[in-house]
Amino acid sequence: MAEKVRVVIVGGGFAGLAAAKGLRKASDVSITLIDRRNHHLFQPLLYQVAMAGLSPAEIAAPIRGILSRQKNVRVLQGEVTSVDLAENAVQADFGAVGFDYLILACGANHSYFGKPDWEEYAPGLKTLEQATEIRRRVLTAFERAERETDPVKQKQLLTFVVVGGGPTGVELAGAIGEMSRYTLAKDFRSIDASLARVILIEAGSRILPMFAAELASKATRDLEQLGVQVWTSSMVTNIGSNSISVGTETIQAATVLWAAGVEASPLGRTLKLPTDRVGRVIVEPDLSVPGHPNIFVAGDQAHFDQSEKPLPGIAPVAMQQGRFLAANILRELHGKPREQFQYFDKGQMATIGRSRAITEVGRWKFSGFFAWVVWLVVHIYYLTGFRNRLFVVMSWAWSYLSYRRGARLIVEKEWRSRPQDEKPPAS
């Protein structure tokens, strides 16, 4: 039996998983998929976990379980810290793994534009842990406002600021507006939750720059109907523990969320190959890195120019790149020449609270209820796993009919009943 071709995939996101699945029939290939997490995360719905609409398990599935029947894959949970380009091996926290082909698909983190200390006061939304933290902060702000007697502090607690007018920022701001107006309005006695102030801050001249101006304008009106103030051309100058400064103005806000900038996984820079200013590795037309035709970068970690601008960091790009890489590797193994990657743009969409969305497919643009239904169908279709689909559909149906949210839990970080530094209650 011939030695198997070793394919190592780093990252079990959309790109990595699509690449692994694309090689499912390749019996002469041995795949190792390495991820820091044990789960694949459906990031497009992550804001719903942050906003207490869905549970973490409803949008995540164990990578091992997804690939359980694909016998040519082994899944290892661990962190890859560097790539040895000369030796064709990746170094992980559990040891080195050699490869014949390497696919790096480690995704992106948030970027605070050189102000890493802002993260403490303004969490971003890339992981389940961050989603749970945001949920904790938003729900806790309402709880604290309810028992606060000082009206100035109460107002500060009921002010929510979202930084960044892209799809995530719009979805977060819309969801806070909707939650305070519908779900929480009747649950409090001292405060009127529906008077919560939600401000969406965008540095550019308008929100949703990747959409047509008319759709962005529709989204702005939808947000305003949910009580969200949209501040465009507004630059954040400082973020503190209970305030945020925009230009020279300071807003007293207990909760600030960050949806402004992304930065590719730091692993890309360790390759010492050309990267763009956000750390994405600049790849060749076949997604390989310069000088190393057996090493590929895909998804949010890759900078791939098409029509003279880089492809955006969205799930469809990652999925198409993952599938493309699997196909190209198979082609090469069968002695055929490689092809070049070409992104097929199926359109884009964003949702703004209950029953509202915007969708753009080529020249078609639509908004409102129909766009929202399309949004629902597309997201359910792409969600991984029958169970997750079923549960998300049910959660949505229940929330839609009841105006409630099924995952309104404040979960603390500390699990010990009495941490070392905590004293027993005073007697």
Next chain:
Amino acid sequence: MAEKVRVVIVGGGFAGLAAAKGLRKASDVSITLIDRRNHHLFQPLLYQVAMAGLSPAEIAAPIRGILSRQKNVRVLQGEVTSVDLAENAVQADFGAVGFDYLILACGANHSYFGKPDWEEYAPGLKTLEQATEIRRRVLTAFERAERETDPVKQKQLLTFVVVGGGPTGVELAGAIGEMSRYTLAKDFRSIDASLARVILIEAGSRILPMFAAELASKATRDLEQLGVQVWTSSMVTNIGSNSISVGTETIQAATVLWAAGVEASPLGRTLKLPTDRVGRVIVEPDLSVPGHPNIFVAGDQAHFDQSEKPLPGIAPVAMQQGRFLAANILRELHGKPREQFQYFDKGQMATIGRSRAITEVGRWKFSGFFAWVVWLVVHIYYLTGFRNRLFVVMSWAWSYLSYRRGARLIVEKEWRSRPQDEKPPAS
């Protein structure tokens, strides 16, 4: 309008919630329910969250949401630190709240028999945070075993010890056995998950002492069929980071779980009234505390003797006590004499993995599939909220048919993308 009678309830568990609901028609009463958490937790199913079968939100519901329509209740999230018996006020972290009647129903924590440092190595199971921590530890042990090359360490990672042979310990041990044999068996490549060693340790002469001996014996055989070794008359002498000592023998085990002892909430001891050795307040026949007829203690925090032994810390006792207190307060407000509490024992049950349970109702004892169906029905019936019931039924149906577990997530405690003390990956 007459001044309203102020009832303060501390704790939104089974007892506190039942008391609040029991007073729903009392328009002359103003209730304040204070809880550290924003959610009521259905503790009897908590072990299923720990074992990745259910999501936290499926067995928890926001207290505020449960009582949303009951206009005579306000809910405050906060921690009560002491009770001022002379002034009839509770002191919480957000300020003081005065009362005419006080119901303390703060529940219990784990007790490590004077060895609090064991908690770090052997988490107990009382909160959602602890359940998530146990889930993380158990799933991580399998992940680490998969990438471990040293067979001794691999064996250590695949050894799970549960301390305590009560219902929680039996349910945890059974679930680990079941999960490794069915759910995980096909998902790993290097290890055989079904060879995981699970040991249940009990200091007494048999497990499940509150059940009839024949049922405990049936449960032992069921556990053994799931690969669980049951060690009775075994005293834990030490617990370290990767080992546990039983008598003079030391077991190398990466995962130890604690289901052995409980201790009532420390708030009880601050009253300076008689408590039993686990900190439960010894209450009068009407659940009031000696010398303070307007202060009651209920649920796991109370020591109430019936038939010359204290009632167990289980949900039915807490619910009946909560309802009883509401009824007694109403009686007194209408000028009628108080009644004395009497627990009506409807029986008890425990489950041992898939399709197996034991149930004891008075003199009736049954086990196996029928007992398991009864267990399912009873737990669904008592679960709070339509949504939770529906989702739990669906989760169980899915798990039963697919042999999978829907919440197999390892969630980390750290939400920041790069904590202060972590360095970027080496280049």
